Each structure stands twice: as C-alpha cells, then as structure tokens.
Amino acid sequence: MKQLLCAVMAAFATFTGSAMDARYVDADGDLVADAPANPSARVDPPTLVFAYSPVEDPAVYAKVWDGFIQHLGRVTGKRVQFFQVQGNAAQIEAMRAGRLHVAGFNPGSIPLAVNCAGFVPFAVMATREDRFGYAMELITHPGSGIRKLADIRGKKIAFTSETSNSGFKAASLLLRDKFDMTAGRDYQPVFSGKHDNSILGVANGHYPAAAIADFVRLGMERRGLVKPGQTVVLYTSESFPTIAYGHAHNLTPELAAKVRQAFFSFDWRGSALAGEFGRSDPPLEKFLTVSYRDTWRIVREIDQAMGVSHACR
Incomplete structure (x- = not known):
C-alpha cells in the first residue's frame, strides 16, 4: 500500500482538492472556510452542540466524551450538548445547517465537511511523541474460504459508506490498482453504514470480507463485542490521518479561540478519553495541532485517483 500511496501522490502532486461551496470564502488559501467578514453572519450560540464521528454506538461515546464536554463548557462558558449522529451525511448536513458547532469527522468525510459544511479542522488525537493515524484493514472470518486478497474475487465485500476512506475508498483503490478488481465486475459491494456493522457482519459470517479501520476493530475487541479469533486480517495499509476535530467556520473568532x-x-490524566483511546497501539494521550491543507492531502489525492468529487451538490 505504501508504494500505491506514493504513486497516487506523485500522479496528483498539484491537486489541492479545492471545490468549496460558493457560500464560503478562503482568502488565505488554507483550503478551509474563513470566518464571515460580516459580524452579523457570525454565531455565538448559548448552547454548543458537539458530535463525535459515527464509528460505533453513539451512546457509548457520549460517556467517553462527557469529561471533555464538561471542560469545553467551562472554557467557553457555554452549555454543551452531545449530539448522537447516525451517519456521515447526517453529520455534515447538521453542521451545514448550523445545528452542529464542534465535531470530530472521520477522515474520508473531512473534505466534504470542509467544502460543503464549513468545517474547520485543527486537531487530532496523538501520542506523547506527536504520532497519529490509523490503518485500513481488509478482514475476513475463518470459515470464509478466503486466505489471501486474490480470493476475494467473486465474493461479497462489506464497505461502510462511499465517504469513508478506510471503509471504502482506500480499499477500492488497492483492489483496482493492485489486483485489477473492480466493484460489480469482480466482487459485489454492499454498504453496512458503519465500521462496527461491517466488523460484526464479518465476525458472525454475514459478510465474507470487509474494509474497516483498525482502531474500530481493536476497540470492539477490547469491549468484548467481538473476539479476536472471529476475524482474520488479510491486509493492513500504511497509516492514514485519523479523525479530525474542529469547529464550524461561522463561530465568532472569540468563541472559536475558546x-x-x-x-x-484538556487534562487527559485519569479521563474517560484516556481510558478509551489510551489503550490503542500506540496510546493516544493528547490533542495535536494539524493543518487540513497538509495533513489530509493524501486523503484528497486518493479521492482524486478514485474520481471522487469534493464539490457540493
């Protein structure tokens, strides 16, 4: 996969992924929407709505994020509400419509969230040494008859959604460019909606194979939702940028800064965030400042190679 990503990057070295909706302005060229120049177009809501990427059961993550939400409320002086999103499209639409102010978007949906909803990403979870990222995995189950990637030919593959990097786009590119396999002709794609749905589907024998994010599978194994022996990892990619945290572009500059x-x-020590994400490999222990233009370049370039548009409908 490393060689494949390098080839994609070389082929589209000049691609920026800019297809921003006309309602937004990017005067400084950082590829994210600027705060509205007209003060009357900026918002300072009494209640901030926060949503985490819909990768697993939202109710579980409401508890995980509770301590941070309380901290966010103290720093901003606002009431903060956790919004349980059910899908990537719903999360993007909520921010576009002004119903969502602070969020973590999954990697594959970040370009659309930036261009179509005015999302301004500025942070990721990272290790103490500033490392971050996740891997795409293609998984199967012991009774599938699949022993290597080539055995997927003629089988059904579960993807999450067309906006997902690890759950669809990176895997599709790998199968197309390395194994000459395309959807419909060589395998049957189905969409489960979420990574946990795909993982459970494979673990229970409903899907022969699936494309998923490794951290979701590992998290489900820690919780006992699936056992390690229920799934078999066929392929693990190089690292991709992970979930981005940010805010809506039209918050007042003062509120955005807070x-x-x-x-x-935020103090991670002893927090529920540390309890959940600190058990990853490597452990995530802080938020790190990142640049959308630089950090998510590879995601935009994979989209370009796949013919995926970031233009808004």
Whole structure:
C-alpha cells in the first residue's frame, strides 16, 4: 500500500482538492472556510452542540466524551450538548445547517465537511511523541474460504459508506490498482453504514470480507463485542490521518479561540478519553495541532485517483 500511496501522490502532486461551496470564502488559501467578514453572519450560540464521528454506538461515546464536554463548557462558558449522529451525511448536513458547532469527522468525510459544511479542522488525537493515524484493514472470518486478497474475487465485500476512506475508498483503490478488481465486475459491494456493522457482519459470517479501520476493530475487541479469533486480517495499509476535530467556520473568532483552547488545555490524566483511546497501539494521550491543507492531502489525492468529487451538490 505504501508504494500505491506514493504513486497516487506523485500522479496528483498539484491537486489541492479545492471545490468549496460558493457560500464560503478562503482568502488565505488554507483550503478551509474563513470566518464571515460580516459580524452579523457570525454565531455565538448559548448552547454548543458537539458530535463525535459515527464509528460505533453513539451512546457509548457520549460517556467517553462527557469529561471533555464538561471542560469545553467551562472554557467557553457555554452549555454543551452531545449530539448522537447516525451517519456521515447526517453529520455534515447538521453542521451545514448550523445545528452542529464542534465535531470530530472521520477522515474520508473531512473534505466534504470542509467544502460543503464549513468545517474547520485543527486537531487530532496523538501520542506523547506527536504520532497519529490509523490503518485500513481488509478482514475476513475463518470459515470464509478466503486466505489471501486474490480470493476475494467473486465474493461479497462489506464497505461502510462511499465517504469513508478506510471503509471504502482506500480499499477500492488497492483492489483496482493492485489486483485489477473492480466493484460489480469482480466482487459485489454492499454498504453496512458503519465500521462496527461491517466488523460484526464479518465476525458472525454475514459478510465474507470487509474494509474497516483498525482502531474500530481493536476497540470492539477490547469491549468484548467481538473476539479476536472471529476475524482474520488479510491486509493492513500504511497509516492514514485519523479523525479530525474542529469547529464550524461561522463561530465568532472569540468563541472559536475558546473552543481551540479547550482542546489543547484538556487534562487527559485519569479521563474517560484516556481510558478509551489510551489503550490503542500506540496510546493516544493528547490533542495535536494539524493543518487540513497538509495533513489530509493524501486523503484528497486518493479521492482524486478514485474520481471522487469534493464539490457540493
């Protein structure tokens, strides 16, 4: 996969992924929407709505994020509400419509969230040494008859959604460019909606194979939702940028600054976030400042190679 990603990057080295909706302005060229120049177009809501990427059961993550939400409320002086999103499209639409102010978007949906919903990503979870990222995995189950990637030919593959990087786009590109397999002709694609649905489907024998994010599978194994022996990893990619945290572009500059302050002043020690994400490999222990233009370049270039548009409908 490393060679494949390098080839994609070389082929589209000049691609920026800019297809921003006309309602937004990017005067400084950082590929994200600027705050509205007209003060009357900026918002300072009494209640901030926060949503985490819909990768697993939202109710579980409401508890995981509770301590951070309380901290965000103290720093901003706002009431903060956790919004349980059911899908990537719903999350993007909520921010576009002004119903969502602070969020973590999954990697594959970030370009659309930036271009179509005015999302301004500024942070990721990272290790103490500033490492971050996740891998795409293609998995199967012991009774599938699949022993290597080539055995997927003629089988059904579960993807999550067309906006997902690990759950669809990176896997599709790998199968197309390395194994000359395309959807419909060589395998039957089905869409489960979420990574946990795909993983459970494979573990229970409903899907022969699936494309998923490794951290979701590992998290489900830690919780006992699936056992390690129920799935078999056929392929693991190089690292991709992970979930991005950010805010809506039209928050007042003062409120936006406080939101950022809340992320970077949060004390992870003994927190539910540390309990959940600190058990990953490597352990995530802080929020790290990142640039959308630079960090998510590879995601935009994979989309370009796949013919995926970031233009808004």
